[in-house]
Amino acid sequence: MIEECRDKQRQAEQERDYALSHQKKVEIPVEKPVFYQKCWxxxxxxxxxxxxxxxxxxxxxxxxxxxxxxxxxxxxxxxxWYSISTTLFQMIRSKIFISDCVVFFDTIATFTQTIAGWVVLTGKTVAQISNGISNPVVAGIIYWLIKILVYSGCLVGAGILVVFIGMKIAGLYKKYCWDMITVMVILISMAITIYFGDSIKTVLPINLLFLLLFVQLVYVGIRWYVKGWRENRGYV
Structure with missing residues (x-):
């Protein structure tokens, strides 16, 4: 019984292989329909x-x-233009704001003079190396060369730092705050600070110009945070 089933299976496999090897392949051409042709x-x-x-x-x-x-x-x-002109005219008339501007820039000038004094003192101290040279002419030349190098290095470093900070601030403004909202914030903050300077100074004893700059710093920080938050969530 088992042998008979195996014979039938082998016969079926042989017939299958014969059919696969001897079948005739016929290619029927099919015309592809043209769904749209423009009529000229x-x-x-x-x-x-x-x-x-x-x-x-x-x-x-x-x-x-x-x-x-x-x-x-x-x-x-x-x-x-009207907002800027009226705000500037009021700023000129505001004695408190003008005095705060004078104090602010005077503080910056004092700080700059202090830094310059430190630089001069550092240059003189470093230039004392030339005292160990016996030849007075060579010692004098080295003394002034050292001072010039120290002063030039400090000046170049300060210039590079100022340019770098300015470029960073300009880049932040251009990337996050380059729109009409920034203009409105600047005008509104200036108007509030100038028109209500007396009340602000009464409640909060702070330099008005410094307050303006601080408001801008906070505004840029908020715009930077909101922009990053929107980008992280795919809203931009």
């Missing part, structure tokens, strides 16, 4: 008229949009 012989008068009306209407709308955009930009410019 039909009358396109209606289409051309509709296209002409569309182009005309589009040009009119574009002209109206451009005119409204120019009017809007001119209005915004006039408002900004």
């Amino acid at each position: 012989n039909c009358n396109q008068t209606a289409y051309l008229k509709a296209k002409e009306r569309y182009d005309t209407q589009r040009e009119k709308l574009a002209g109206r949009y451009k005119a409204k955009t120019v009017m809007y930009e001119a209005l915004i410019f006039l408002l900004i």
Whole structure:
């Protein structure tokens, strides 16, 4: 019984192999249907008229949009100019704000003079190395060379630091704050500080110019945080 089943299985496998090796492959050409062909012989008068009306209407709308955009930009410019001019005039009239500006820049000048004094003292101290040279001419030359090198190095370093800080601040403003919101914040903060300077000084004894700069620093920090938060969540 088992042998008979095996014989039938072998016979079926042989028939399968024969059918696979001797089957005839026939290729039937199939014509691909063309779903759309543009007809160049039909009358396109209606289409051309509709296209002409569309182009005309589009040009009119574009002209109206451009005119409204120019009017809007001119209005915004006039408002900004008016705000800046009135704020500057009030700033000139504000004795408290002017005095705070004088104190602020005087403090910066004093700090700069202190740093310059330290640099001069450092240069003199370092230049004392030339005292060990017996030849007075060579000692004098080395003394002044050392002082010039120290002063030049400090000056170049300070310049590079100032330029670096300025570029960083400009980059932050350009990346995060280059819009009308920043202009409005600057104008509003200046107006509040100048017009209500007396009240602010009464409540908070702080330099008004320093307060303006501090407000800008906080504003840039907030914009930087919000921008990063939106980018991390894929909103931008």
